[in-house]
Amino acid sequence: MDRGAEFRRWKAQCLSKADLSRKGSVDEDVAELVQLLNGREQFFTTSSCAGRILLLDGNINGFEVQKQNCCWLLVTHKPCVKDDVIVALKKANGDAILKFEPLILHVQCRELQDAQILAVRSTHGLEVPLSHKGKLMVTEEYIDFLLETANQKMEENKKRIERFYNCLQHALERESITDLNPKEKIIKKNNSYSRKKKRNREKACGKCVTEDNDKELENDDDPGVSVTIFPEGY
Template sequence: MAAFGPRKAQRLARADGSRKGGLDERAAPVVRLLNGQSRFCTTSSCSGRLVLVQGRAVDGDSFEIQKKDCSWLLVTHEPCSGSEVMTALEKATGDVVLKFEPFVLHVLCQELQDAQLLAVRSTHCLEVPLSHRGKLMVSEEYIEFLIHVANQKMEENIRRIDRFFKCLELALKNSASTNSSLEKTEKHCPVYLHRRKRKNIQGLHTPPRGPNEELEPEDDVETSLDIFAEIMI
């Protein structure tokens, strides 16, 4: 789609709005690989992190950290120690949750088939409440155990990023080769191209729109995906 190129250029020209203000080193190869393709545009990424998030409970009996007005007591993209977490918890005055969040990447895709090439999701994460209203609810021994588990997940996450990059690189090469072969076939076989177009038209079901109804800016064939590190290839 012709409009995708200018939109991609505009998006990539924006200032980095993340807390870090730049790409995570481990996520950079995947981001650059995708942005080097005309049909993809990354919008945000994180290579994986361990965080202590403090917030207020929704009510007196519920333990759910609200994103609004929450604060980060600790954030690291590397394995950490139990003592680091305990030191950060000393600053706690509200409800604190320990989280491990794996590699995540948000991507705009030009066509639906491009999105299908990338669709990957994962449950490789961890989320455990540690304190309530500033009071630590678990033992230091349990926190050491949690950090051990979180560090193992971090190490596995690093391996998955590397595996994802290699599989994505191969998939893009195969896709480019397939598209090239298809274009040659269509160029020399007009009848094949006519049948393919007719099939696509017959298979398209679009709900009717009112005479005054217009497409929203985001209501097009571009697709936004969440891509996580777990990939069973």
């Protein structure tokens, strides 16, 4: 069986399985993105979360919470209010922690170049301890402040999901156009090869290179096709 056929079989098996997440379905805010990826032959999603606010209670060492060994006091994919957190905190017996987790998207890719399109990291999270051994360690005023921050992060997370979807869609459209015009790939690769060959020839001849040319050559690592998912300043 060739690799392409094996990947298609693996994808079909994975997408046919029941959703084993706590919710049992794909989050509304990420459903369109999941559909976009699963509709392309080179991708399929294995798990996803649109972003959530959590209140966890469990035994921790050094404030490192292991979610599989703790109690989920509260989880929401929408903005959270203080009253819900206060009520949930009354159930805490250990060390409760409030967390905001941004978009989580696990994707299986057919080739390395497919994975490079999706290579995105984020530090847009929040994790704060609220109680110790069942005793609340912060004021309600501080909980108000934390929830305001978490809710703001939730709104920003939604904007980032939309921006990611639009940029990914654009990148995949560009990739499809390039696939329909294979000569474009050859031209880009030849141009890149010619520039590097010229650079090597100039170095061999001991030709002086200006600072401006140095900068251009240092950035000349184009493998032939380059796709940028996020605009500058994302």
